[in-house]
Amino acid sequence: MLKRLQLPKGIGFVLPLLLIIIVFFNIPLLYMLGLSLFSKSLTLEYYAEIIQNPVYIQVLANTFKIGLITAFFAIILGYPLSYWMTTLSQSKQIFAIALIVLPFFISILVRTYAWIVMLGKNGIVNSSLLKLGLIGSPIQFLYDEFGVYIGTLNILLPFIVLPLFASMLQFDNRLLLAARSLGAKPFTAFLKVYFPLTLPAVLSGGSLVFILTLGFFVTPAILGGGKVPMVATMLNTLINYYPDWEVAAGISTILLIVTLIFYFLFQKGGRNET
Known part of the structure; x- marks a missing residue:
């Protein structure tokens, strides 16, 4: 007799979540891929149209540039902040x-508009500087890439600070004492011992910030003033105004593939340092 098939314990708790992922994530993803590859038959014409159109390539390149710069500055700001938090007492942490x-x-949306109140031409910062006589005319902080970086960093900084802080809390400070006992100066001990052991968390947090930036819509649309083209705003135009679902699906697929490549590069770099 055939043995009765035994399902893994707890599978009943996992199945609802698995079904949700399949129905609301995997199937739409496969449908998007199908739109980009099939017309009446298998075709690459939509990808050829994307590659041949410099506007699409420019927007994709600009999106990845903004994502990388945002991730870089998130690391620059988040690392010292996370380290400072580890020096606090437990209650202050x-x-x-x-x-x-x-x-x-x-x-x-509220946090994005708050930056307009702060940094707009008639905002708090410009008004204060004008009253103090430090400037003769309002400074243009927003409605360009600089404004997008400010808003994006403000929203995504916690995504790198929290994992970095958790990683730094697990660091064994006796390793630094051992390095100091062997003659290493404080900065050398930090550079050779502390930083390499926290680098995987840096790369993980940086990759998360980078990936989240690629899909941002509200912040670039408002703080960029329509002057900073990104993939999310371009997809909104292709889907809701033209519409051109096939090209939009092709761009989304390219974005997904390049994002996965960057993700694996980040993860590989983190594993190489451990």
Whole structure:
């Protein structure tokens, strides 16, 4: 007699989530891929159209550039902040984490418009500088790439600070004492011991910020003033205004493939350092 098939324990708890992922993620993803590859038959004409159109290539390149620069500055700002948090007492660390997590309870739209109140031509910063006589005319902070970087960093900085902070808390400080006992100066001990052991968390957090930046829509649209083309805004135009679903699906597929390549490069770099 055939043995009765035994399902893994707890499979009943996993199946609903698995079905949700298949129905709401995998199937739409496969449908998008199908749109980009099939017309009446298998074709690459939509990808050829994307490659031959310099506008699409420019927008894709600009999106990846903004993503990389945002991830870079998120690391530059997040690393010292995370390290400083590890030097605090436990109660102060809890307070610092609460301040970092608190913005998640505020709408991204509200936080984006708050930057207009702060940095707009008639905003608080420009008004204060004008009253102090430090400038003769308002400074253009927003409605260009600089404004996009400010808004994006503000929203995504917690995504690198929190994993970095968790990684740094697990670091064994006796390793630094051992390095110092062997004659290493504080900066050398940090560079040779502390930084390499926290680098995997840096790369993981940086890759997360990079990937999230690629799909941003609200912040670039508002703080960029329509002057900073990114993939999300271009897809909105292709789908809702033209519409050209096939080309939009092709661009989305290219974005997905390049994102996966960058992700594996980040992860490989992190594994090489461990």
